Amino acid sequence: MIQARQYLKKNKLKEHIPRFSQVKLLTRFANFFKSISWKSPKIIGISALGVIIIGAGVFYLSTTVVAVGITVNGKNLGYAQNKAEAEQIVQEVLRKHGEGSGQVAQTSDKIEYEKVRINKNEYAANIISFAVLLNAVKPYINGCAIQINGETVVYLADEEQADSVLTKYKEYFTKPSDTNKVDSAEFEEEVTKVAVQVHPNDLKSVDEALDYLLKGDAVEKEYTIQKDDSFWLIARKNDMLVEEVLAANPGFTEDTIIQPGQVIKLTKVEPLLTVVSKGTKVVKETIPFDVKTITSTKVASGKSVVQQAGKDGEKEVTYKYVEKNGRTVEKTVVKEEVITKPVTQIIAKGPVVRTVYVGTSRGSGSVSGLQWPLSGRITSYYGYRSGGFHSGIDIDGVTGQPYYAASAGKVVLAGYAGGYGYCIIIDHGNGVATRYAHSSKLLVGVGDQVSKGQNIGLVGSTGKSTGSHLHFEVIVNGSTVNPLNYLP
Ligand SMILES: [Zn+2]
Structure with missing residues (x-):
């Protein structure tokens, strides 16, 4: 400000100079008049001419003005009243250019101030315009470029801001905390900071620069939903986070239902730096x-x-x-x-329900001399009963009591069989088989050859049973028959 005032003072003084010259000129005329003889007609003519000249001079001085022309790179852009005013407006333009960077911009354009006397009307028509000057002056400010592997990726106002961006970038990925002690965090790429002169518009704030380094030049692509896809799976397949997949598709939440064949957007973010x-x-x-x-x-x-x-x-x-x-x-x-x-x-x-496949023989159905597998009271007979069709006879017994093969044959089933509990089926040949159910223990295995009267298992109450007994069936060519017709 002090400088500006000084400039103004200096300039006001200069403005007086033409008026001073005007006085000096008039004095000269006066001296000239004193030295001549006023009676000569020649002189009268000269005097008249003098008056005209003086009049013209006065007219010239009263219709013109002293101003300062501003030229940028040799091109006149307009006039200011004086140099101070001209310099002030240039400063304002540079300040405006630097706005946001916290700096007054500089320029390498050649700006010149030239004092001139011009016609008042011409002056009035060409008063320097702030907008014209703002547009004409190319500004630069001091900045700091972040370079990755020698290539500038972003400009910050200064090195301090560049450092702040790089520190925040590291923190974004390392997330240090009480439970995460970060020993080292280095960039995989070669990162350098370079002092540069940069156009103010190319500067980024710390947050803008950080965002840019984190996202890079985001690439958008389409993805077709596959069968059994979920947002999690889509994210996995594309090396993204679920949040990133959702963010690329406005309105999507984790609960959004996706259908195979549906096309969604994926914005692939590729950070410019890798923090190890x-x-x-x-x-x-x-x-x-x-x-x-x-x-x-x-x-x-x-x-x-x-x-x-x-x-x-x-x-x-x-x-x-x-x-x-x-x-x-x-x-x-x-x-x-x-x-x-x-x-x-x-x-x-509960016991596993198994489809009982019984590879019993097929044949005439004739079998000779079946013997009772257990001696005991018959508590339930073959045929329709209150609970439905009863496919065998129930012979009363106590748990652990041995029972016997009704005839010789081959064991085709020995194991748990649903409602039958632990159960044995013996194929006797000719399409005849016998079944022994609800056992507490089986003493033979599938494939065993057993002889008539052999102890093959112990009475129990496994499977669908209300008390210990032996359920005994005679099966002929796959269908149960009344055992009593075959027993002595
Ligand atoms: Zn039964």
Whole structure:
């Protein structure tokens, strides 16, 4: 300001000069008049001419003005009243150009100020315009370029801002915290900061620069939903995060239903820098509970009951890592501490329902001399009963009591068989077979050859049974018949 005032003062003084010259000129005329003889007609003529000249001079001085012309690179852009005013307007233009950078812009354009006397009307018509000057002057400011592998990617106002961008970039991916001790974070690329002169419009703020480095030149592509796709799977396939997939498709949430064949957008973000970080993390991890299945005859066939609910445990894991832009590339567990132990889930399953395939023989159906498998009271006969069709006879017995093969033959089934419980089928040939059900224990296996009267199992109450007994069937060519017709 002081400088500007001084300029103004200086300039006002200069403005007086032409008026001073005007006085001097008049004095000269006066002296000239004194020295001549006024009686001569020649002189009268000269005097008249003098008056005309003086008049013209006065007229010239009263219709013109002293001004300062402003030229940029040799081109006159207009006039200011004086140099101070001209310089002030140029400063304002440079300040305007630097606005937002916190600097007054500079220019390498050649700006000149020339004092002139011009016609008042011409002056009035060509008063320097701020807008014209703003447009004409090419500004630059001092900036700092961030270069990646020698190539400038972004301009900041100064080195401090550039450093701030790079630090924030590292923090974005490393996320240091109480449980994440970052030992080192280095860029994989060669990053340099270079002092430059830059057009103010090319400057980016710290946040803008950070955003640009993180996203790079985002590439948008389309993706066709595949069968069994989920947002998670799509993200996995495209090396993206679920949030990124959703963000590229306005209105989408994790609950949005997607259909195979549907086309969605994927905006692939490729950060310009890779932060390789090393450190130690302490994380709480879940210990998933085990599931143990037991078979229980107390549970209905095909059903299952949770006997003991499982509960996840928790452990604290300390590991050393190497990450690239937040993705783990190396992980070494250094310590593991169980906080709570998991509780095993126990599921009790009912006996497995198996389709009983019995490869029994086919034939005449003649069998000679079947013997009773168990001696005991018949508690239920073959045929229709209140509960439906009864395919055999029930012979009363106590659990653990031995029963016997009705005839010699080959064991074709020995195992649990749904409602029959533990059960045996013996093929006797000629299309005749016998079945022994609800056993507590089986003493033979599939493929065994058994002789007539051999102890093959023990009485029980397994399967669909209300008390210990032996359910005995005679099967001829795949269909049950009344056993009493075959027993002595
Ligand atoms: Zn029965």
